Amino acid sequence: MLDIRQIPVLSDNFVYLVREPQSGAVAVVDPAVSEPILEEAKRLGWKITHILNTHHHPDHVGGNMEIKEATGCVIVGPGHDPDRIPGMDVQVMDGETYDLGTEKAQVFFVPGHTRGHIAYWFKDSDALFCGDTMFSIGCGRLFEGTPQQMWTSLKRLRALPPATKIFCAHEYTESNIRFAVSVDPENEALRKRAHEVKALRAAGKPSVPSLLGEEQAANPFLRADAPELAAAMGMAGRDPVDVFAEVRRRKDVF
Ligand code: ZN
Ligand code: FE
Numbered sequence: 001m002l003d004i005r006q007i008p009v010l011s012d013n014f015v016y017l018v019r020e021p022q023s024g025a026v027a028v029v030d031p032a033v034s035e036p037i038l039e040e041a042k043r044l045g046w047k048i049t050h051i052l053n054t055h056h057h058p059d060h061v062g063g064n065m066e067i068k069e070a071t072g073c074v075i076v077g078p079g080h081d082p083d084r085i086p087g088m089d090v091q092v093m094d095g096e097t098y099d100l101g102t103e104k105a106q107v108f109f110v111p112g113h114t115r116g117h118i119a120y121w122f123k124d125s126d127a128l129f130c131g132d133t134m135f136s137i138g139c140g141r142l143f144e145g146t147p148q149q150m151w152t153s154l155k156r157l158r159a160l161p162p163a164t165k166i167f168c169a170h171e172y173t174e175s176n177i178r179f180a181v182s183v184d185p186e187n188e189a190l191r192k193r194a195h196e197v198k199a200l201r202a203a204g205k206p207s208v209p210s211l212l213g214e215e216q217a218a219n220p221f222l223r224a225d226a227p228e229l230a231a232a233m234g235m236a237g238r239d240p241v242d243v244f245a246e247v248r249r250r251k252d253v254f
Helices: 035-044 064-071 147-158 173-183 188-202 212-218 227-232 240-252
Strands: 003-009 013-020 025-029 050-052 074-078 090-092 097-100 103-109 118-122 127-131 165-168
Touching: 003 035, 013 035, 013 165, 025 035, 035 064, 050 064, 050 097, 103 147, 147 212, 147 240, 165 212, 173 188, 173 240, 188 212, 227 240
Parallel strands: 025 050, 050 074, 074 090, 127 165
Antiparallel strands: 003 013, 013 025, 097 103, 103 118, 118 127
């Protein structure tokens, strides 16, 4: 099982340190910055061997070169986006797996937020690192993709086991919930998640990771094909892609 540590950086980013205990391999997922990550690894006595990038945005690759310089680690990133990941050594593609010691990461190409975005699923540890594709009760903005692409990407992630822990890259959950209840007010699972997150945040704790099973029931961006959500939005019977596009549009102006 992977040992996963969450490091909050910048205003709302999460960087993850992931250790595979048998080999001692340690990956940093989406290093926004370098210093706090190098410090935490040192404190833990962990030697960083890899960086895993999900996409090219500065708050996900900003620490790449300094961490590589300090540790000599291998940078793994999307082969779907070969030119925008600083220092990338290994390009991985949809359907491939990448070995971190004895643990395998399965790669999902999930365009929508950016045109080259990927996610890493460590099946044996029930862990998904999905960058800015899925958030708890939210999804990434469509900077470089269409609603059709993002909906397809989210449906692929939604199909993973409900026990999958969603290690997304931002603490956006409270504001996502404020929006979600505006489009899906009768959703019991969403209300439950809202209470849970309120308590976590009041106690100064992160709301991430969440469980995919909870997201499947409560995240409106995963529910564009749920008749109850379409009906609540005045879009009964409409194509899920249209419903998804409208949920995303309303969130953009919320
Ligand atoms: Zn991003
Ligand atoms: Fe981001």
